[in-house]
Structure formats: C-alpha cells, structure tokens
Amino acid sequence: MLRKLLILSVFAGTSASIPVIYQSNPQIFENLLKSTVTARPEVEAQPQVSLASVPDRPAAPLPTGRKVAVTADGRGHFSTTFKLNGRQVDGMIDTGATLVAVNTSTARRIGLSLNPSDFSHEVNTANGSIKAAVVMIDRLQIGSISVEDVRAIVLDDRALSTNLIGMSFLNRLGKYQAENGTLLLVQ
Incomplete structure (x- = not known):
C-alpha cells in the first residue's frame, strides 16, 4: 500500500x-x-x-503566479477591498490615475504621519489643482497579489473621498486586463 x-x-x-x-x-x-x-x-x-x-x-x-479578478460594480467601476500596510481599506482601481492616491484619513490609519509642509506637490485632478504629499506605501495587497514599496500621493479628505489604486501599482504587475465587466490582475 x-x-x-x-x-x-x-x-x-x-x-x-x-x-x-x-x-x-x-x-x-x-x-x-x-x-x-x-x-x-x-x-x-x-x-x-x-x-x-x-x-x-x-x-x-x-502569465504565472497569483491572479485576482475584480468584478465591476453597478456603475462600471472596479471597487474592491485591499490592504495598505496591512490595514484593510476600500477603494477603486483606476487606470487613469498615475499614482495610488489615498486621503489623509486613510494615510493616518495605515501609519503615515504627515506634516502640513509635506503637502508641497501640486497635482491636477478632475476637480482642479490641489496640494499633495508624495509617500511610499510599504505594501499594497489585493487578494493574493502583494507589491512592496509603492509610490503614492496623499490628498485632503475633501479632495478625495475614494482611495484610488493607480498605475504606480498596476505597472508593477505582470498583466492587468479588463474584459466583460471583470478586471484581471496577474502578478
């Protein structure tokens, strides 16, 4: 036997x-x-x-490695739960965003302490120009996909109500592809 x-x-x-x-x-x-x-x-x-x-x-x-599929919500957005520095956060995957963008409340929750002087960069958003702080997120995780040292910006809560997963994360993947209401992420 x-x-x-x-x-x-x-x-x-x-x-x-x-x-x-x-x-x-x-x-x-x-x-x-x-x-x-x-x-x-x-x-x-x-x-x-x-x-x-x-x-x-x-x-x-x-593609080899880990895969995650995110289904579009009723508005057609790829909203999901992810982890920033080990903390669970809700947000939206946005291929139109150059960087990962979080609001100040989320930044505090994930352990980033910022001073007013850190908001020295001017960025253009859909709502106009605003001051932002450039930060580095130690680890960003969506499902089984995890990327370390992701460049991000922090915006005031009034300027950014939804956290955005932008190209500074997506470009570090092996592949990302939207098809039939599903976004496939492959690491």
Missing part, C-alpha cells in the same frame, strides 16, 4: 510540474513534438504547419 502511495505521489508531482516547465521553456516541448512527428513514417507528403509559434517573433510567456 505504501509503495502504491509513493508511486502515485511521484506521478502527481511530475504531472503538476509539466505546466510550469512548459511556461518557462516552451521550446523543449516544441522540439519533443517535432521529433515525434519526424520519427513517424509519412503516409502522404503534406505541408507541415506549426501552430505553436509565430515566425520571427518569440512566443510571449503565459
């Missing part, structure tokens, strides 16, 4: 590693497929068509 269990676990482990190996080096599998095709005797001479690659352009690797 133990022998069968050991054989089964070895088989399961190797089976699970095949997709990882393929993603890291698809040429190995392509070469294996080519060698089996050329080893068979040809019945009829047919042109070979390779669906595995595109000439003169390397195949893009498939």
Whole structure:
C-alpha cells in the first residue's frame, strides 16, 4: 500500500510540474513534438504547419503566479477591498490615475504621519489643482497579489473621498486586463 502511495505521489508531482516547465521553456516541448512527428513514417507528403509559434517573433510567456479578478460594480467601476500596510481599506482601481492616491484619513490609519509642509506637490485632478504629499506605501495587497514599496500621493479628505489604486501599482504587475465587466490582475 505504501509503495502504491509513493508511486502515485511521484506521478502527481511530475504531472503538476509539466505546466510550469512548459511556461518557462516552451521550446523543449516544441522540439519533443517535432521529433515525434519526424520519427513517424509519412503516409502522404503534406505541408507541415506549426501552430505553436509565430515566425520571427518569440512566443510571449503565459502569465504565472497569483491572479485576482475584480468584478465591476453597478456603475462600471472596479471597487474592491485591499490592504495598505496591512490595514484593510476600500477603494477603486483606476487606470487613469498615475499614482495610488489615498486621503489623509486613510494615510493616518495605515501609519503615515504627515506634516502640513509635506503637502508641497501640486497635482491636477478632475476637480482642479490641489496640494499633495508624495509617500511610499510599504505594501499594497489585493487578494493574493502583494507589491512592496509603492509610490503614492496623499490628498485632503475633501479632495478625495475614494482611495484610488493607480498605475504606480498596476505597472508593477505582470498583466492587468479588463474584459466583460471583470478586471484581471496577474502578478
């Protein structure tokens, strides 16, 4: 019984590693497929068509790692709960925002202490120009995706009622894509 269990676990482990190996080096599998095709005797001479690659352009690797899907709310916004420096925060993912943007209340809650003199940068928002403080968030996490040292701005509560996850986070991901009311984030 133990022998069968050991054989089964070895088989399961190797089976699970095949997709990882393929993603890291698809040429190995392509070469294996080519060698089996050329080893068979040809019945009829047919042109070979390779669906595995595109000439003169390397195949893009498939995304690996963690994935999170965020569904759009009734207004079409990708609102979700995330963590800033380990604290749970509500907000919206905004591809139109250059940086992650939090209001002063949220900044205090996540452990950022700011002085009035820190608000020395002028930023343009949909509501006009406003003073902002540039900060670094130690860790931003959405589901299983976590990014460290994310650049952000802090705006007054009256200027920013909803925290925004902007491009300073999204650009650090392997992929993000909106389709059919769902935003897919891949790290």
